[in-house]
Amino acid sequence: MTEHTSSGSGAAAPLLPAEVVAHRAEYWRRNLRYVSVLLGVWFLVSYGFGIILADTLNAFRLPGTNYPLGFWFAQQGAIYVFVILIFVYVALMNRLDREFDVDEQEDA
Amino acid sequence: MNVQSWTFLLVAASFALYIGIAIWSRASTTKDFYVAGTGVSPLANGMATAADWMSAASFISMAGLISFMGYDGSVYLMGWTGGYVLLALLLAPYLRKYGAFTVPDFVGDRYYSKLARVVAVVCAIFISFTYVAGQMRGVGIVFGRFLEVDINTGVFIGMAIVFFYAVLGGMKGITYTQVAQYCVLIFAYMVPAIYLSILITGNPIPQLGLGGVDQASGVALLERLNGLHLELGFGPYTSGTKSTLDVFFITAALMVGTAGLPHVIIRFYTVPRVRDARISAGWALLFISLLYTTAPAVAVFARTNLINSVNNVPYASVPNWFTNWEATGLVEFDDVNGDGRIQFVGPESSVTNELRVDNDIMVLANPEIAGLPDWVVGLVAAGGLAAALSTAAGLLLVISSAVSHDLLKRVLVPEITEKGELLAARVAAGVAVLVAGYFGMHPPGFVAQVVAFAFGLAASSFFPVILLGIFSKRTTREGAILGMISGISFTAAYIVYFKFIRPDLNSAAHWWFGISPEGIGTLGMLINFAITATVSRVTPAPPVHVQVLVDLIRVPRGAGEAHELSA
Numbered sequence: 001m002t003e004h005t006s007s008g009s010g011a012a013a014p015l016l017p018a019e020v021v022a023h024r025a026e027y028w029r030r031n032l033r034y035v036s037v038l039l040g041v042w043f044l045v046s047y048g049f050g051i052i053l054a055d056t057l058n059a060f061r062l063p064g065t066n067y068p069l070g071f072w073f074a075q076q077g078a079i080y081v082f083v084i085l086i087f088v089y090v091a092l093m094n095r096l097d098r099e100f101d102v103d104e105q106e107d108a
Numbered sequence: 109m110n111v112q113s114w115t116f117l118l119v120a121a122s123f124a125l126y127i128g129i130a131i132w133s134r135a136s137t138t139k140d141f142y143v144a145g146t147g148v149s150p151l152a153n154g155m156a157t158a159a160d161w162m163s164a165a166s167f168i169s170m171a172g173l174i175s176f177m178g179y180d181g182s183v184y185l186m187g188w189t190g191g192y193v194l195l196a197l198l199l200a201p202y203l204r205k206y207g208a209f210t211v212p213d214f215v216g217d218r219y220y221s222k223l224a225r226v227v228a229v230v231c232a233i234f235i236s237f238t239y240v241a242g243q244m245r246g247v248g249i250v251f252g253r254f255l256e257v258d259i260n261t262g263v264f265i266g267m268a269i270v271f272f273y274a275v276l277g278g279m280k281g282i283t284y285t286q287v288a289q290y291c292v293l294i295f296a297y298m299v300p301a302i303y304l305s306i307l308i309t310g311n312p313i314p315q316l317g318l319g320g321v322d323q324a325s326g327v328a329l330l331e332r333l334n335g336l337h338l339e340l341g342f343g344p345y346t347s348g349t350k351s352t353l354d355v356f357f358i359t360a361a362l363m364v365g366t367a368g369l370p371h372v373i374i375r376f377y378t379v380p381r382v383r384d385a386r387i388s389a390g391w392a393l394l395f396i397s398l399l400y401t402t403a404p405a406v407a408v409f410a411r412t413n414l415i416n417s418v419n420n421v422p423y424a425s426v427p428n429w430f431t432n433w434e435a436t437g438l439v440e441f442d443d444v445n446g447d448g449r450i451q452f453v454g455p456e457s458s459v460t461n462e463l464r465v466d467n468d469i470m471v472l473a474n475p476e477i478a479g480l481p482d483w484v485v486g487l488v489a490a491g492g493l494a495a496a497l498s499t500a501a502g503l504l505l506v507i508s509s510a511v512s513h514d515l516l517k518r519v520l521v522p523e524i525t526e527k528g529e530l531l532a533a534r535v536a537a538g539v540a541v542l543v544a545g546y547f548g549m550h551p552p553g554f555v556a557q558v559v560a561f562a563f564g565l566a567a568s569s570f571f572p573v574i575l576l577g578i579f580s581k582r583t584t585r586e587g588a589i590l591g592m593i594s595g596i597s598f599t600a601a602y603i604v605y606f607k608f609i610r611p612d613l614n615s616a617a618h619w620w621f622g623i624s625p626e627g628i629g630t631l632g633m634l635i636n637f638a639i640t641a642t643v644s645r646v647t648p649a650p651p652v653h654v655q656v657l658v659d660l661i662r663v664p665r666g667a668g669e670a671h672e673l674s675a
Contacts, residue, residue, distance in 0.1 A: 024662070024663060028662055031662075035197050038193075038197060039194075039197065046190050047356060047359070050182060051182075051352060051355050051356050051359065052356070054347075054348075062319065065316070065319030065320070066320065066321065066330055067319040067330065068330065068346050070347075071179055071182075071346040071347075072319070074179065074182035074185070075179075075181075075401075076315060076318075076401050078186050079185065079186070079397045079401050080397070080401070082192065082193050083394050083397050085193050086192065086193060086196045086197075086386075086389055087390045089196060089197055089390075090383075090387050093201075093383075094386075097665075101665075102663040102664055103383070103664055103665060104382060104664050105665070
């Protein structure tokens with residue numbers, strides 16, 4: 001991994017070989033896809049179920065409890081989902097890093 | 109032993125622990141002082157972040173606010189947790205890869221501009237001071253009520269403790285004290301919550317108890333509380349009174365503000381690797397959510413208990429806690445109809461309300477209201493102090509590093525030595541403690557209001573600029589500076605207008621699109637995004653070394669620290 005140290009090349013010329021650039025672009029595209037899906041869920045449980053649809057969902061109970069469903073999402077459920085989302089993201093990204101060989105070496 | 113002896117004992121023991129940790133973890137280099145030598149384990153960083161984040165407001169005020177607001181209190185629960193998803197997915201890993209010491213550091217380098225750095229320094233210092241004043245105030249309240257010392261003496265003791273470990277240990281001392289403070293505060297929060305849950309619902313897990321059955325009446329707890337609320341002329345507890353749009357905007361402002369607060373962001377600089385930054389955001393939110401999912405249960409237990417124990421009770425036979433808190437002025441009774449009984453009713457009731465209970469006492473008074481053992485009351489006091497001190501220390505570090513690193517080292521005196529910079533950092537931290545203590549002893553009347561301010565300002569200044577700095581290479585210096593300035597000025601102007609200049613107009617009828625000052629940071633953020641993106645399109649692209657830097661921070665691997673390579 002010595003490509004970062006080169007300097008003084010032409011104004012717009014990439015510092016990395018073309019195949020590395022393409023490889024990195026694909027890595028970045030996959031990352032953006034993960035992030036958009038996870039943030040979609042993030043939006044749905046909080047702004048969707050917990051705010052916009054809260055009154056509608058309050059007509060139902062969370063199965064097995066006495067929680068009105070919209071209220072549960074706003075004060076409990078959304079928070080649980082947030083925690084799960086971060087751990088899912090961590091697992092996905094660690095796998096992606098290894099797949100594209102951009103993970104950190106242990107001694108780094 | 110009585111309540112006061114227990115409180116003395118538990119507070120003194122926790123303080124001795126913090127001081128011990130401070131002596132053990134002294135900082136010897138600027139890297140130790142600013143980012144704890146980047147050697148903090150992700151789990152420890154998660155706990156430290158949780159303590160850093162959960163302030164006197166979360167510990168002391170939040171459950172009381174929710175108890176008072178019902179469903180509308182959800183804005184705090186979702187707003188102050190959802191921001192961690194943004195932080196983990198969009199900011200933390202990249203900022204860790206960049207490897208800076210402070211937030212203005214990243215802004216200054218990414219936008220190749222001293223002006224951008226100075227604008228960021230001003231935002232960081234302003235946001236942190238508004239926040240820290242509130243923490244010192246919290247320390248004063250806890251001391252004043254539980255140890256019956258003068259509030260100023262309480263603030264002074266708090267200052268002395270923070271001074272000791274922040275000035276001596278910097279980020280290293282702060283991190284390990286915060287780990288201890290997290291343990292103290294979560295234990296102190298959970299013990300009374302579990303007690304109450306067993307008393308009221310028979311279920312030891314508050315999160316389940318809240319969805320359970322009220323044992324006294326045999327009815328579902330939330331239905332029972334909704335029933336009491338309707339009977340007494342309060343609106344139903346489980347549905348709100350704020351407009352959906354306003355709830356949406358306030359939640360968004362708090363979430364984005366959380367992700368943009370400098371004292372939270374810098375915690376992710378302290379771990380060794382990018383993957384550690386990602387996972388420690390997960391640990392942090394897990395530890396935070398323990399308190400945040402308990403708070404709504406505490407709110408409902410407290411509300412039910414309060415109504416049952418005071419409404420229509422003769423004033424002559426009120427419980428002890430009532431008299432104790434009356435002395436602090438946080439509970440006020442005015443016998444309007446002269447019948448000698450307390451009428452505690454809502455705005456839709458036919459009789460007049462005679463009782464005012466300050467939101468801030470709900471958590472602190474809860475164990476006394478429920479008649480829990482004395483040691484639990486003392487424990488809550490120690491927990492409240494841990495929450496306030498841990499947040500205050502994190503904020504003081506932001507202020508100190510903004511001055512010594514961003515202003516002195518990077519702008520004014522670049523030739524300063526390592527030793528000189530470390531000394532400057534300690535002096536700046538010391539001065540910041542004194543200023544914060546002054547605000548705690550002489551609180552400006554607007555402390556409570558400016559906390560909402562801090563989130564709006566963080567949302568409308570840092571978040572868009574850092575996000576675009578990572579995700580759009582085309583974002584330019586001109587775009588970022590104009591974006592930060594317009595976002596923060598719009599938000600500040602709106603808040604100042606409705607909070608300070610024309611508080612009489614501060615109602616939904618006069619707000620733009622019905623958005624309250626608490627939620628306006630979201631609009632400020634959108635303005636910042638729009639201006640930064642537009643101006644970036646029409647100004648010259650960032651220099652090649654900055655574009656290379658962005659490429660570099662997008663992948664975890666890479667020798668050394670990214671910012672050293674770019675220099």
